[in-house]
Amino acid sequence: MGSWRLYAAVVAGGFRRYATYRAATFAGVFTNTVFGVILVYTYLALWDEKPHLGGYDQAQAVTYVWLGQCLYSTLAIQGGGAEKDVIERIRTGEIAVDLYRPADLQLWWLASDLGRALFQLIGRGVIPFVFGALFFPMALPTDVMSWAALLVALALAMVVSFGIRYLAALSVFWLMDGMGIMQGVMITGVFCSGIVFPLNAFPGVLGDIVRALPWAAQLQMPADVLMGETDPFGAYAFQATWAVVLLAAGRLLQSAATRRVVVQGG
Amino acid sequence: MAETSRLGEGVRAYWLIAGMWIRSAMTYRTSFVVTMCGNLLMTGLDFVGILLMFSQVDSLGGWGLPEIAFLYGLSVTAFGIADLVLGSMDVLGSRIRDGSFDILLVRPAPVLAQIGADRFAVRRLGRITQGVVVLGWALTSVHVDWSAAKVLLVPVMVVSGAAIFCAVFVAGAAFQIFAQDASEVQNAFTYGGTTLLQYPPTVFGKDFVRGVTFVLPLAFVNWVPASYVLGRPYPLDLPRWAAFTPPLVAVACAALAGLAWRAGLGSYRSTGS
Numbered sequence: 001m002g003s004w005r006l007y008a009a010v011v012a013g014g015f016r017r018y019a020t021y022r023a024a025t026f027a028g029v030f031t032n033t034v035f036g037v038i039l040v041y042t043y044l045a046l047w048d049e050k051p052h053l054g055g056y057d058q059a060q061a062v063t064y065v066w067l068g069q070c071l072y073s074t075l076a077i078q079g080g081g082a083e084k085d086v087i088e089r090i091r092t093g094e095i096a097v098d099l100y101r102p103a104d105l106q107l108w109w110l111a112s113d114l115g116r117a118l119f120q121l122i123g124r125g126v127i128p129f130v131f132g133a134l135f136f137p138m139a140l141p142t143d144v145m146s147w148a149a150l151l152v153a154l155a156l157a158m159v160v161s162f163g164i165r166y167l168a169a170l171s172v173f174w175l176m177d178g179m180g181i182m183q184g185v186m187i188t189g190v191f192c193s194g195i196v197f198p199l200n201a202f203p204g205v206l207g208d209i210v211r212a213l214p215w216a217a218q219l220q221m222p223a224d225v226l227m228g229e230t231d232p233f234g235a236y237a238f239q240a241t242w243a244v245v246l247l248a249a250g251r252l253l254q255s256a257a258t259r260r261v262v263v264q265g266g
Numbered sequence: 267m268a269e270t271s272r273l274g275e276g277v278r279a280y281w282l283i284a285g286m287w288i289r290s291a292m293t294y295r296t297s298f299v300v301t302m303c304g305n306l307l308m309t310g311l312d313f314v315g316i317l318l319m320f321s322q323v324d325s326l327g328g329w330g331l332p333e334i335a336f337l338y339g340l341s342v343t344a345f346g347i348a349d350l351v352l353g354s355m356d357v358l359g360s361r362i363r364d365g366s367f368d369i370l371l372v373r374p375a376p377v378l379a380q381i382g383a384d385r386f387a388v389r390r391l392g393r394i395t396q397g398v399v400v401l402g403w404a405l406t407s408v409h410v411d412w413s414a415a416k417v418l419l420v421p422v423m424v425v426s427g428a429a430i431f432c433a434v435f436v437a438g439a440a441f442q443i444f445a446q447d448a449s450e451v452q453n454a455f456t457y458g459g460t461t462l463l464q465y466p467p468t469v470f471g472k473d474f475v476r477g478v479t480f481v482l483p484l485a486f487v488n489w490v491p492a493s494y495v496l497g498r499p500y501p502l503d504l505p506r507w508a509a510f511t512p513p514l515v516a517v518a519c520a521a522l523a524g525l526a527w528r529a530g531l532g533s534y535r536s537t538g539s
Contacts, residue, residue: 023447034454037474038462042319042326045469049323179297183304187311196315203321 006103007111014082014115018123025123028073032128036069040136054201055229059139061198064223066132068195070125071154074117075161075218077193079185082113083165087178090169099258106250110162117158139227146225149232153222156239160217163246164189170250173257193218200224214242272376279375283383291388298389305392309346312464313338313400327468332407333496334466339401340420340488341463344427345456346394351428352435354384356449359442368536378527381439408496416495419509426512427487433519434459434482440523440530446537459484467493467501475501486515 018025043061047053056064071077086109089095098105132138141147168185172178190196192215199210199220210216217239224230291298316338320331329337358381361367370380410416438452445451459482467475467489479485479502493500494509 021447023445024450027445027448027450031450031454031458034458035461038458038465038470041470041474042465045327045465046319046323049325053322177297180300180304183301183308187304187308190308190311191314196311197318201322202318 003103007107010103010108010111011115011118014112015119016115018116018119028124029127032069032072032124033131036066036128036132039065039068040132054198056198056200056227057139059137060227060229062132062136063138063140063227064198064219066129066136066138067223067226068219069132070121070129071157071219071222072125072195074121074125074154075157075193076113076117076120076165077161077189077195077218079165079182079189081116081165082109082162083169083185084182085109085112086166086169087172087182090172091176091178105258106166106247106254109166110159110247113162113165114158117161121154141226141228146228150222150226153225153232153235153239156236156243157218157222159243160214160239160246163243163250164214166250167246167253170253170257173260189215192216194220198223214246217242276376276379280379280383283380284386287383287386288388302389302392305389306396307392309342309393310396312342312461313396316464327466329466329468329498332404332409333498334464335400335404336408336496337466337488337492338464339397339399339404340423340427340492341460342397343394343401344397344424344487345431345460346390346397347424347428348431348435349393349456350387350390352382352432352439353390354386355381355435355439356442356452357381357384358439359446359449362443362446362534362537365537367534371534377531378436410495410497419491419495423488423491423512426516429516430483430487430512430519431456431459433516433523434484436520436523437526440526443530443534455482459487463488466498472502479504483515483519486512 040062043065044058047056047058047061051057053061073080076083086095089098098108101108133140165185168181169178171181175181192199192210192213194210194216199207199216201207202210211220221230221235221239225232225235313335316331316334319326320334324330326334358367361370361381361384370377373380405420434455435452438449438455441451442449459478462470462478463484467485475485479490485501489501490504491509491512492498494506500506500508
């Protein structure tokens with residue numbers, strides 16, 4: 001039981017750390033709202049041209065945009081979450097200190113990243129979403145169950161997102177420099193998560209591929225769960241499978257890395 | 267006379283600092299090539315997004331792909347130049363927080379030149395390259411009856427557009443002196459602006475277009491002059507000659523941004539750290 005208290009404290013710490021930057025949070029809310037407005041207009045033009053693109057009607061397309069803006073920093077879609085700290089600590093050698101802690105390295109960083117994600121969701125995500133709902137027609141469910149189903153999908157999305165970024169961060173044990181891998185995280189995240197274009201509107205085989213990749217668990221699945229476009233349990237199974245695979249891979253890579261750990265800057 | 271020598275001094279300081287960063291980037295040549303390719307790929311994603319849209323439709327807001335590519339190429343190239351020259355402005359807030367901004371103030375060189383050239387990143391050529399490539403493709407595939415005025419207008423648009431975006435960067439930096447933690451607000455206008463201009467004005471609501479024409483005159487980067495080149499109706503039914511005003515708009519923006527910057531510097535109080 002004691003260890004759960006420890007990780008809960010780490011979650012709270014992650015939350016508080018980001019809550020400190022109030023002006024930055026307001027700025028982020030503003031930026032996400034502006035981008036949401038630009039994207040909504042282009043989507044509306046697109047859906048005017050081709051109604052029911054990807055199986056969505058206009059209101060659903062608008063909902064998709066605002067959920068995307070809500071989750072952009074929550075799921076660190078272009079990076080900038082715990083992986084940034086992990087990379088920095090590997091680069092400077094401080095990771096050796098982390099290894100001595102009486103806590104599991106992966107769980108520790110997962111907890112810290114979840115705390116960050118929770119703050120970003122509440123502090124940065126909710127306002128643009130509410131703004132969208134006030135000024136644009138959205139397809140929002142009125143029953144509590146759909147919203148509860150969304151929360152489960154969001155929790156799983158956070159774990160999958162962490163799983164991907166943690167793997168990327170661990171690669172720095174071998175690469176020694178995080179610049180390229182951070183760019184990789186950004187490019188794949190932006191393209192494959194569906195933030196630029198809904199994955200269900202991707203054409204042909206490309207669509208089949210991106211919908212099978214773990215990034216689909218981040219925005220596409222929660223959006224479809226919220227709007228009742230998919231069976232929630234099917235979505236959860238997809239997300240949970242990727243979460244387990246990614247976390248297991250992270251564990252393997254982590255033990256391989258720590259066995260050959262070379263402490264830098266010593 | 268004093269003004270021009272001060273300008274010359276600024277440009278000289280800018281090149282000295284930028285040159286230092288270029289040399290430091292060139293020390294790790296492979297890393298430089300990789301990050302530049304990454305930059306090219308990353309900024310190219312925006313255009314891939316547009317291509318994905320056009321895999322499903324033939325026109326957006328009544329504009330075809332070559333026309334939108336023309337808007338895109340102009341917007342990204344102009345923004346890319348501004349980003350190369352002044353893109354590091356968003357570090358201003360953190361420099362104020364950690365106190366290193368004070369050091370810039372006591373150095374015998376204009377602060378704007380110092381902060382503009384700070385961490386000058388050659389990899390940003392990636393965005394310009396990508397914009398120029400799309401613009402080149404657009405120029406060969408749009409159907410336009412080219413006249414001398416239209417041909418001349420294209421480079422004028424790129425240069426004036428870059429100047430307008432530079433003014434936005436400077437105004438954003440002035441704002442950061444007041445709100446040190448809010449560099450992301452600047453992103454809404456810089457990155458948001460260039461994203462906005464990648465789509466035709468017909469896509470957006472009337473009030474929105476009014477805002478980016480008369481309040482923050484981004485429409486003069488490409489929408490208005492490009493409408494002339496492509497023979498499209500002007501946004502907001504502006505008069506025909508409006509297509510030739512981007513240089514004037516750019517000068518006005520630069521003057522206003524300069525005033526904002528001075529006001530910002532004048533009111534600066536060190537954090538004391």
